[in-house]
């Protein structure tokens with residue numbers, strides 16, 4: 001069974017293919033969309049060892065010429081130095097405007113390869129082949145590409161859409177349980193921002209997802225990609241409602257940067273960030289304390305953290321002032337109205353708002 005969702009963006013529209021045996025047909029699927037016949041498969045050693053062979057065979061069968069580039073693994077390597085190593089390989093191998101990139105891996109690989117594709121020769125086509133739950137439900141879709149700066153997450157990047165997203169949920173069988181939980185944080189986010197019924201479904205079905213039941217995984221990936229595609233269709237470059245997808249990220253990104261990239265998984269930091277956002281929402285009467293508790297309970301069931309790491313209030317404030325939703329010095333946060341709906345709220349007084357939440 002193969003599901004297909006379209007991200008409708010006019011001439012830059014693209015398909016998301018979701019199934020449990022998609023990798024062996026990658027070559028044919030890239031031929032169908034007239035992807036360049038000379039490509040670089042960019043991955044990490046771990047993922048290339050697991051899935052590079054299947055992809056290589058499929059590309060070869062379909063007549064593609066390809067090279068493989070393996071990058072160092074982990075959030076701590078999502079930076080300009082690693083990006084430069086991609087350009088180096090492409091230039092050494094004479095990649096030109098008739099070539100393309102394939103991002104094979106988690107969100108770190110997808111974000112970096114997307115940014116390399118956006119900038120190399122001012123833009124070459126790329127395909128997303130996400131292999132973590134987080135990348136399948138979120139990062140491979142929507143065209144946000146970036147690297148981190150030591151002082152802040154994703155501060156250097158571009159909006160650049162892939163030509164296709166090829167999702168094989170069978171790749172999730174080799175994932176560490178901690179990575180499944182991290183991906184589920186972004187899934188919970190979709191329930192809180194957009195769909196109360198989906199949130200309730202997650203409260204009931206979370207075990208099937210943790211056990212990696214194939215049908216449950218396809219269902220959750222499909223639902224998540226559809227919610228994201230619907231938002232991106234309306235607001236590709238975050239002029240308005242796309243910011244809803246940033247729920248939990250203002251505080252989450254501060255946690256990641258302050259703790260040292262890689263110490264907290266992105267999904268774990270978002271988990272804590274959602275709890276913080278929900279508590280602020282409750283303080284302002286936007287949601288009830290029962291709603292906050294429901295969010296906490298679901299995150300705990302998914303083995304996700306709900307308490308922030310200890311950093312000074314001033315460090316948190318400084319980090320959050322670098323959020324991309326700060327304009328003319330004022331932060332806009334995404335706050336939940338109950339469960340299933342969010343709003344954008346200006347926070348001119350970050351320090352006083354967060355001192356109430358962070359001080360026990």
Ligand SMILES: NC(=O)c1ccc[n+]([C@@H]2O[C@H](COP(=O)([O-])OP(=O)(O)OC[C@H]3O[C@@H](n4cnc5c(N)ncnc54)[C@H](O)[C@@H]3O)[C@@H](O)[C@H]2O)c1
Nearest residue numbers: 046106107108109131132134135138139144171174175266
């Ligand atoms: N662009 C976006 O819209 C967007 C959305 C959400 C998150 N992100 C970014 O995504 C990144 C997090 O992505 P992530 O959680 O996938 O982390 P990740 O890319 O670091 O992958 C997690 C780990 O899983 C390993 N791995 C990948 N696939 C595997 C598989 N099938 N089997 C076994 N191991 C596998 C990787 O080697 C890595 O060690 C962050 O940098 C975050 O900022 C971007």
Ligand SMILES: O=C(O)C(=O)C[C@@H](O)[C@H](O)[C@H](O)COP(=O)(O)O
Nearest residue numbers: 138142144153154242245246249324
């Ligand atoms: O696609 C989006 O828009 C998102 O905000 C999705 C987030 O899950 C993702 O982590 C994104 O990279 C954060 O964006 P940023 O603009 O805050 O860096």
Ligand SMILES: [Zn+2]
Nearest residue numbers: 186249266270
């Ligand atoms: Zn995220």
